[in-house]
Amino acid sequence: MDGNSLSFLDAKVLTGDLILTNTGFSAQGGTIMLGAGNNRLTLGSMPGPDMIFLGSGADTLIYITTAQSSPLAMDTISGFVSGTDILNITALAAYPHSYFVGNHATFALAQGALITANGQTSIVYQQDANILWIDIDADGTLSNLDWCAKFSGVSTINSANFRSSSTP
Numbered sequence: 001m002d003g004n005s006l007s008f009l010d011a012k013v014l015t016g017d018l019i020l021t022n023t024g025f026s027a028q029g030g031t032i033m034l035g036a037g038n039n040r041l042t043l044g045s046m047p048g049p050d051m052i053f054l055g056s057g058a059d060t061l062i063y064i065t066t067a068q069s070s071p072l073a074m075d076t077i078s079g080f081v082s083g084t085d086i087l088n089i090t091a092l093a094a095y096p097h098s099y100f101v102g103n104h105a106t107f108a109l110a111q112g113a114l115i116t117a118n119g120q121t122s123i124v125y126q127q128d129a130n131i132l133w134i135d136i137d138a139d140g141t142l143s144n145l146d147w148c149a150k151f152s153g154v155s156t157i158n159s160a161n162f163r164s165s166s167t168p
């Protein structure tokens with residue numbers, strides 16, 4: 001172990017705004033349950049497949065690195081409400097070279113929608129598995145080198161649901 005041994009944080013009963021920064025959780029994956037406030041969670045060293053439960057407030061979830069959630073250790077985010085919660089991926093998909101290419105039914109269709117011209121980083125939502133992908137290496141292929149996370153119960157997502165350079 002590297003000292004990042006925390007694996008469970010249950011803050012569901014909290015009603016105030018909780019700000020968590022640089023969270024270090026178990027490499028085997030952790031669970032974070034947030035309360036009803038307008039919480040702000042900036043992930044730190046969280047290389048495992050983490051479970052993140054957002055509360056009823058307007059939450060902001062901030063990813064910094066691809067290793068925090070990828071096909072090898074994909075996070076699952078529950079309680080993400082379109083129009084209320086925000087996924088901040090500005091550190092992953094830097095302005096002005098990223099673009100949200102929409103919601104697509106399957107992996108193949110999602111991958112097919114990627115844009116690779118001009119080194120553009122595409123962001124795409126795969127609906128059949130509720131997975132948001134960022135083609136980090138901009139190679140037009142969704143692979144273990146790319147960032148992805150599962151948004152439980154979210155059927156469609158749009159560029160207003162996350163903060164990035166995605167709005168042209």
Ligand SMILES: [Ca+2]
Nearest residue numbers: 135139141146
């Ligand atoms: Ca890729």
